[in-house]
Amino acid sequence: MAKQRLWPIALGLLASVSFGAEPLSAQAVPRLAASSQHALPPGEDAWSKGARGTIRGITVGPIESSLHPKRGYGSEPFERTLLEAKRLGSSWVSLTPFARVNDLKSTGISLSFEAPFAETRRAIVRSVRQAHALGLRVLIVPHLWVESGEWRGELDPGTDAAWEQWAHNYRAFF
Numbered sequence: 001m002a003k004q005r006l007w008p009i010a011l012g013l014l015a016s017v018s019f020g021a022e023p024l025s026a027q028a029v030p031r032l033a034a035s036s037q038h039a040l041p042p043g044e045d046a047w048s049k050g051a052r053g054t055i056r057g058i059t060v061g062p063i064e065s066s067l068h069p070k071r072g073y074g075s076e077p078f079e080r081t082l083l084e085a086k087r088l089g090s091s092w093v094s095l096t097p098f099a100r101v102n103d104l105k106s107t108g109i110s111l112s113f114e115a116p117f118a119e120t121r122r123a124i125v126r127s128v129r130q131a132h133a134l135g136l137r138v139l140i141v142p143h144l145w146v147e148s149g150e151w152r153g154e155l156d157p158g159t160d161a162a163w164e165q166w167a168h169n170y171r172a173f174f
Contacts, residue, residue: 057092058085059141060127062113062120072115073097074126086134093131094139097124099173103148107157107165109173113145142173 060081062072071077073095085093097120098113111117124140131138144152157166 055092057090057094057136057139059094059096060085062096062098072123073120074123074130078127079130082131082134082136086136090136092137092139094141095124095127096141096143097121097173098143098145100145100147101152101155102146104146104150104152104155105157107162107169109144109166109169111173 060073060078082093099117100110100113101108111120113120115123128138128140144155146152146155155166157163
């Protein structure tokens, strides 16, 4: 029973994080799927000209390490990546902030991965603003790193109380 609560919490939190972008309506999804079935126009720039309202985007992976100063989300190199994505016809960008858990039974979530959480959070906010300034929409994909190497899809703190604690800590990740 407790494990069943994980997905509604995760999906609800994802749906609530819009940073000013309008969420896709249930009616828009079939239209997007139908429009993506059309053939691209001819030419080498077909991908950028053929969007017709579909979702075209890239995932920009994080570089949050102190070993790479002035790089990563919110930086000048990140903005150049956004400009290139826009030039190629992207309408979306996804960002993947990381947090970590020790193992599958843990209720605690460490919000600092390779950089302090506050620094990472500021960088994500800057990144969203940079993307929006270029007319790009943003999907934030929070990622849990499991230190034990096990698959995060099998997280199971065990009891209802442990799941409640885990959910509380996961919300803090957002």
